[in-house]
Amino acid sequence: xxxxxxxxxxxxxxxxxxxxxxxxxxxxxxxxxxxxxxxxxxxxxxxxxxxxxxxxxxxxxxxxxxxxxxxxxxxxxxxxxxxxxxxxxxxxxxxxxxxxxxxxxxxxxxxx
Amino acid sequence: xxxxxxxxxxxxxxxxxxxxxxxxxxxxxxxxxxxxxxxxxxxxxxxxxxxxxxxxxxxxxxxxxxxxxxxxxxxxxxxxxxxxxxxxxxxxxxxxxxxxxxxxxxxxxxxx
DNA sequence: AGTCTTTGTTACGGTTACGTAATGACTTGG
DNA sequence: CCAAGTCATTACGTAACCGTAACAAAGACT
Numbered sequence: 001x002x003x004x005x006x007x008x009x010x011x012x013x014x015x016x017x018x019x020x021x022x023x024x025x026x027x028x029x030x031x032x033x034x035x036x037x038x039x040x041x042x043x044x045x046x047x048x049x050x051x052x053x054x055x056x057x058x059x060x061x062x063x064x065x066x067x068x069x070x071x072x073x074x075x076x077x078x079x080x081x082x083x084x085x086x087x088x089x090x091x092x093x094x095x096x097x098x099x100x101x102x103x104x105x106x107x108x109x110x111x112x
Numbered sequence: 113x114x115x116x117x118x119x120x121x122x123x124x125x126x127x128x129x130x131x132x133x134x135x136x137x138x139x140x141x142x143x144x145x146x147x148x149x150x151x152x153x154x155x156x157x158x159x160x161x162x163x164x165x166x167x168x169x170x171x172x173x174x175x176x177x178x179x180x181x182x183x184x185x186x187x188x189x190x191x192x193x194x195x196x197x198x199x200x201x202x203x204x205x206x207x208x209x210x211x212x213x214x215x216x217x218x219x220x221x222x223x224x
Numbered sequence: 225a226g227t228c229t230t231t232g233t234t235a236c237g238g239t240t241a242c243g244t245a246a247t248g249a250c251t252t253g254g
Numbered sequence: 255c256c257a258a259g260t261c262a263t264t265a266c267g268t269a270a271c272c273g274t275a276a277c278a279a280a281g282a283c284t
């Protein structure tokens with residue numbers, strides 16, 4: 001996939017502005033990264049693993065999970081093999097949200 | 113520019129995660145949108161205009177400008193034709209930051 | 225058993241952001 | 255020249271977020 005710097009900026013511009021105008025639940029950069037990571041990177045996903053992968057502190061991961069699970073975009077499940085760990089699981093609502101977001105990007109990409 | 117939903121998500125995922133790992137100054141979605149808008153949409157840019165274009169309250173625009181100008185990414189200039197208004201201007205530092213960001217996107221796009 | 229380690233969460237203090245409402249500076253129009 | 259309107263900012267209360275440090279729960283190891 002080829003993309004000039006100018007195209008890259010125009011795409012990002014269009015998407016961020018459009019996201020603001022649609023008044024999506026406004027997630028921080030970390031929350032978006034976390035959500036995308038859970039849906040796109042291979043499981044399992046634990047707090048510790050996410051903390052390392054995304055370069056954020058464990059409490060920050062916990063709080064992001066609180067927020068995203070309150071929105072219904074994912075859920076926690078304690079790992080039965082090691083009950084200290086929790087496994088972060090996808091949900092239908094999260095998949096729908098990301099699908100819509102992907103469509104927004106796709107739509108704006110077509111205009112670039 | 114064509115982009116499947118899956119490609120769109122993968123690109124967004126790669127870029128957001130990479131941005132976290134590089135520990136760029138973490139800007140909110142609004143701040144990024146504002147910065148991109150100022151550099152990509154045709155001037156002039158006033159607080160009121162930005163507030164309308166980006167669907168955010170005027171105080172939110174003022175605060176975002178505070179933050180972004182503290183980082184040196186843009187500057188205010190009072191409009192001499194109507195001294196109530198301010199014109200938001202680009203800076204070299206802002207252009208450099210966005211150029212780097214565009215390169216980051218471009219680099220990740222190549223891997224998608 | 226008991227200690228040490230690991231995992232996720234909570235507590236705390238501080239920072240940053242928001243929106244509504246009030247304010248100050250300036251322009252406009254009667 | 256003064257009242258009304260417009261522009262940006264500040265004030266204020268609230269909510270969200272951060273990182274460090276303390277914590278409870280579970281596992282590992284002797």
